[in-house]
Amino acid sequence: MTATTTVAEGAPRREQGGGHHGGRPAPDPWRSRLCRWDLRYSPYAFVAPFFLFFTVFGLFPLLYTGWASLHRIELTSPGRTEWVGLHNYARLLGNEFFWNALRNTATIGVLSTVPQLLMALGLAHLLHYRLRAATFWRVALLTPYATSVAAATLVFVLLYGRDYGMVNWALRGVGIGPVDWQSGTWSSQIAVSSIVIWRWTGYNALIYLAAMRAVPDDLYEAAALDGASRARQFRHVTLPALRPTVLFTVVVSTIGATQLFGEPLLFGGAGGQKGGASRQFQTLGLYLYEQGWFNFHLGRACAVAWSMFLILLLIAAVNALLARRLRQDR
Amino acid sequence: MTATVPARRRPGLARAGRQLHAGPFAYAVLALFTAGSLFPLVWTAVAASRDDTRLARTPPPLWFGGNLPANLARAWGEAGMGLALANTVLVAGTIALGTVLFCTVAGFAFAKLRFRFRGALLLLTVGTMMVPPQLSVVPLFMVIARLGWTDHLQAVVLPTLVSAFGVFFMRQFLVEALPGELVEAARMDGASSWRLVWHVVFPVARPAMAVLGMLSFVQAWNDFFWPVVALTQENPTVQVALTGLGRGYVPDQAVIMAGALLGTLPLLLAFTFFGKQIVGGIMRGAVKG
């Protein structure tokens, strides 16, 4: 049936060496049937626990949300549901707030992901040197990752205060006027991104570092013998070897950026779900939350959720396409 | 490694390999980033050691004041931190262990075994990673309510006991790290699938399992959105307890910061004491694509 089966059944049995596992009886039909069953069904048993939990706590909510997105459901009167077809989706497409949230999600996503991964790459490069107290640097850079979104955002909100925050105090010291971090479009998006960057840069740096260390030394040696400079080595040896890792981090970061929620919510304080007075930092996650949990339009919130899901699938498809193209080019 | 370096290497030739010592510039940049990483945490402690009025003044406090014990005590009492910490250890520990076990076997099946619908099921798994977590809350809560689990810890544990990311992560790791020959050799020895998992997969997957366990633990520890809906202050996790903090008469910033510190401290301590192992785990278990 499958390759593995063929191997197990068709391959001649090896002679047992020292009888380490006890003598094996001659192939008997019952045993071989057991063996076949094992081969055929074990994989399902392996994935079963995951899919069991996933079905109850993941798939059901997902499908229910899909169903709900085709209905008018209000959290204030959840007993009343009314079929509205694609109305919720049509309404989204014509809604300025939705597009605004989509735009913000994209810009904050770029603002947080690109510097984060670039800095991580640079840091990994530095960490790859022979360093004194190597472990200290690595652990120290990883600590922000241990901080919860809530705790981290709490601190950053204080630091970014307009009138009494430390950032503005420091900026005033170098002659830059106070920045209203929350009210400005760019300033607020930069502030929110900085929280994301702070939490994740060190973690990504370690992942890149691991990948760099897996690059065989002789590749560098060959390049060095060819007279390649350090920068050229980085471009022509390190980066290509890192490509799969970079791809992985890009995928994970993109998913994280699309779902960005806690940081802007808490950064906005009371009414944070709006993402500022002009929705200047409202992400899709916040828009969903606002629709569902503040305006109580559950059906519409579900439509936002499914739209996010579809957007991510689209990104994934494009990503896969690009990856394949890259592989072919190579 | 060093032994294999050919002797004829010209001295001083630029080599991006690890053997190169870091220069002062590298140290300076690392120091800068380290300071940036640590500063917000240190400042949380500074703020927690002051009082509310002092935090309102400019220039902001840059060094510790004397109120840390008092603020920590208030935060501990107001938020019911003792129960919250015990609950969180239980919740995060169970989730981490469950995730590691279930995701490793599932990841192994996806990586090395052939079965019908494998591709479709894997796609489904990866697809779930893209479902925004805010979305499932209402239906999920309906399930939990139907089971009569609101305000019980299993309401927080079970929905996150497996993760699509974990399966994907383990699969990616095992595809590379577990040589097909090893599996086939074990098969030819007549090992059943379960023995195979036990004796071949788990040993090979160990570094990745350690990383996944650490990631799941940290994530479960810091999870906030779902626990706030599913639990109440009566039986909270740390993050839930923190939402009730500063409810004293008027929210007191210094006490809130002390609470944030209390909630983060156990993980920070773990990172300090086991930093080497954690970092080592990430280095060995990181997904190579």
Place this chain on the structure above:
Amino acid sequence: MTPGYRARPRRRAVFLAVAAVLVLGAALLGGCARGDGGRGRTTVTIGTFGVFGYQQAGLYREYERLHPDVAVKESVIERNDAYYPQLLTHLAAGSGLLDIQAVEVGDIHELATAQGGLFEDLSAAKGVHRRDWLPWKWEQATTRDGRTIGLGTDIGPIAMCYRKDLFRRAGLPTAREAVGRLWAGDWRKYLTTGLAYKKRAPAGTVFTDSAAGIYNASVHGYAERYYDRRSRPIWSNSPAVRASWELAVRAARDGLTARLKQFEKPWDQAYANGRFATVACPPWMLGYIKEKSGPAGKDKWDVAPAPRPANWGGSFITVPKAARHKAAAVDLAVWLTAPAQQARLFERQASIPSTPASYAMPEVRDAHNPYFGGAPTGAIFAAAARAVPTLVYGPKEQQIGGAFTDVGIPQVEQQGKPPGAGWRAAQQEIENAVDE
């Protein structure tokens, strides 16, 4: 031998891991059988947003003394915008509800109209006398078919808190009667005072905290604001909204405000720094001002009547039908909201009772606030409470109010947009929120 077949010690590690999962799981299930307060007592649970003060005023302890078979347990979520959605989720699922659930005034109408059937009718409960409550307070929690789902706790009649020291330095009167006369009867006079203050303002200070605060204080003095008495939407043209919007925008454009968002950290910090001279204050805000201004603010603050009577905020307590201990919960709810207990709560928490009988009780009548220069806060707020018109509430009250205070006004005040743009944004916001 096949490589990979060594691992005895690892086997033990994995075994330990599996065992740990099982043990933890068992502990988890075992830990779920929570008792009912222990010692055969009924534990009545009560959920509130922010501090209601029952605990602090010792009311639970006293109730437990009166009812030895009952234990009371309070669960607090700091902010209503986290509390209310959770309550709705629990109502929708019919599970997770506490025995008593507090509800904010802006939400009670919505619950009474859409989900009134999910709550106990408290009008018929033993010991409840409708005439104890201010009529408008009682109305707000009553469904169309005459069931009352919530008992009124506190209300929020508005006064004006001001800094005597700053007023003096700006050449304005400082005695509370004289200050009240500056703007009596008309919010526009309040702005005129603000302009006078601005001319001679002490360095680094402004007249008031936030334009949205002025809007709230003004708009809640009108009976019909967002809906008229026949529940028709009037948020785009009601005199209440128009006048209050004009006031707020003028205050912002004239630079009379500190451009702060109320109840946010910078607002707190501005108190400590003495940054503004006046703030419209419901009674529950006095404690906040005291705490945030710190010892340095003692005897600097005082309380004068607001330009026009208004009510901002206040709450109810309800008993959901899905509550575990309904009878005990109703009993406790009735006791907590009785005039005597409301009067005691005022003493501790400065929450003005919704039961006028309390106003004559010494706890309210004779109350003076030492921090606010010994101001007779009981008399001031009780007088304000009596003059408050019967406010008409409608669905999505919070969202509509928020469209003005969190969107329209801050756009003008903090982001410097023209008033027309702010107004349009607020209206668009409302349409988005109410459109079903």
